[in-house]
Amino acid sequence: MMWPPPLGRAAIFMPMSISSDAALKPSLGIIADDYTGALMVACYLEAAGIYAPLVFDAKAAVPGARVIVAGTRTRLAPVEEALSDIKAIADAFTQLGYSRLSYKTSAGFDSTERGNIGPVADYLADRQGIRPVVMAAGFPEFNITTHQGYLFYRGRLVSESIKRFDPLTPMSDPDLVRFLSRQTTHGVGLINHIQMRQGPQAVALAADALAGAGNGHIFFDISDDEDIEIAARFAIARELVVVASDPFAVEYTKMLASGEGPQKPAPHHAKGPAAVLAGTVGPVILRQLEAFAKTYPVLSLDLLDPRGSEAVIGGALAWADQHIGAQPFAISTANDAGAAERAQAAFGPIAAARKAEYILASIASALRDRGIRRFVVAGGETSGAVVRSLGIGAVRAFAEGPIGTGFCVAEGPDPISLFLKPGKHGGDDILIQALDHMV
Template identity: 50%
Template sequence: MSERSEPVYGILSDDFTGGLLVASYFEEAGIKCPVYFDPAVAAADDSGAPIVVVAGRMRLSPPADALAEMTRGLDSLDALGCGTVAYKACASFDSTEEGNIGIAADLLADRYSQVPMLISAGFPEFRATVHQGYLFYQATLVNESVKRFDPVTPMPDPNLVRFLSHQTRSPLGLVSHLELIQGEAAARAALAGVVAAGHRHVLLDSSDAHDIEISTQLALDSRAFVASDPLVVGFGLARAAAFRGTATPPKQVDGPAAVLVGSVGPVAEGQLAAFCASHEILTLDLLDERTEDAQIKAALDWARCRIGAAPFAITTCADAAGVGRAQEKMGRIGAARRAERLLAGIARGLHAGGVRRLIVVGGETSGSVIGALGIARVRALGRGPLGGGFCIAEGEDPMSLFLKSGKLGTPDVLLRALEAMRP
């Protein structure tokens, strides 16, 4: 057992794929960064890692439930003695009208007496940007982009200052690209002016990589902040720079492979179409009148003779019309949760049947699958050509996983990931 030391930085991620993605940047730099799915296990961490991630499932939870889960996650990071804490949301700041990003900002501001609470969205590397407070996805206002088809978080208002202000106790201020482009001194002066005007929370633009660089310098003074991937990563690489090159990466695990896809939308549909050209796919109907247990059993019966023969996929993905019908009957959240329960039950059965390489598409789906498999901790692999999401569940029964956001990746990413997961 290694001697316990206090991490310099703790990250609370609102979903599993996002937590793994930021960890992959640190592991790529040779900075050890375990990812925990159980706050209680995280609180007992003895890895000696300089950065720790606790990945939860707060994005779609009712606000009261999300607040309770956030508190448990922060309790574990505080128990470890993390010098700085970040609440990590996805690049497009996926959120319902009720929360939960603004709720996280209020919680962190109160808990750590942090004013201003810096907030940063976007991911310029993947063409998600924030300019003058407006969120753009693939160079289009988010409410006019493909994000408008998101079945749960369509983000109808692109003005993040306005949208997030509905979730917080006080309205947000803004430090825009026009101030950030002038450098750190001008950005600090602008930030001071926004705080003097009475704003407790301040959104920082992320129009380009330079905005992120200056935002990172501003955040280095903070005890806590709320951000998407680039600021969360930039801060960690700066704060833990002394630990670069000290981590030994984990190794892939051999065994039968399978793919589970719970995400919906054009990106996931394209990836499934490319996979279908050379592999079998079973599509589940959320409106199937059989019980969930019966559907899970039928899917496992279909998979049984295929395990070990060739990779295959099982999905609940549907086109826009199919999603609409399911939501009309079960509600927006109800349809999503049914899909997650089905795939989680199937994942448990696939693992019992020998699957040891598993790809899961969708942040919420990944959370359900990890919970069903009883995995409390993983090590991310450093980013490669496919980006982050690859991880190893170590221990007596090791498993290779690729947990992928449904919004990212090329059409052939599932096929390429299977190859990348070979030992």
């Protein structure tokens, strides 16, 4: 498809006009690169009055909503595997009539130099015949921003922040335009915060110039919430593919889905015993587990236990049997920073993470069979492994509440409630708070 003709100020800011019939038709399929991020978006949309079912399996996607969200595990998957998963979800969404597809990334565009953001952006652009792709990283609410194409994490360049120690996606290069250019053969151009402050006409002219110079992707600074609004309106006016972080994805969807029909009744949490499973590592979860341990029992597992994974799983379940039905409890593969480093040195970062996920996912499945119906899960990749082990294909998200997003329920005759927490999010008492809210 040729680059759309230039649009003036009025066209960019013209509100979307959607008829009552169109408001009930499928409009947008959002594919997220992990489960916790997908749930966060669905929660924000539900809070905005937009019914947004969340699926974890392409086969679970069903019609009945203008917006649908899919959680995948494509952030860390090999490129070929990630693209295969994206294709399966995209095919399912297209068959259901969702004419637009977007990709939701983490706030910091967590990835490696090989991918997967660039390859997925190229795939969606080729599939829909639309270039350039609109890209945007950041989450101003949590002090994650981009300026002049550079990523700042909590007020510091990402390369100087705690993110530089991330064992899987350390993000040592703060220049996201340069970093993304290593993931795609198409050029990545920048529209910076200063240009956006000059108004939508300046943005349109800058975008036309970048596209005319052969750039297949245009990266927008997200220094504040106004940047998000300007860039989202531009993406809608030009009908472009969007690859962006949470707040951009939410704002873009809210604009696109305006005029939706009546909201479905709010969901209800499942009843029954509860357990916490923590697979993330780092000081945040260690503080949270320490706070949890003041009230409830906690079992820490050692990935280097010489007995092997199956024995570790069996021992954890024997321990859990003493507590199920009496009180909530936590099982964690996060011991201390030293333990995590030793496991990564022994197995490699990816293999160590997958080992922890396998152990906790196996435990989750067995706990479900023992009657656990409320799960608090810490860690994005761990959340994906646990959800799959529980055989959950789709959930209904709860609107953002007093402790934020992350709550959902797999509805049906035997419901299961979940709180899926990104590893670094939340205060020290969030695990206890989550259990208190799952009633």
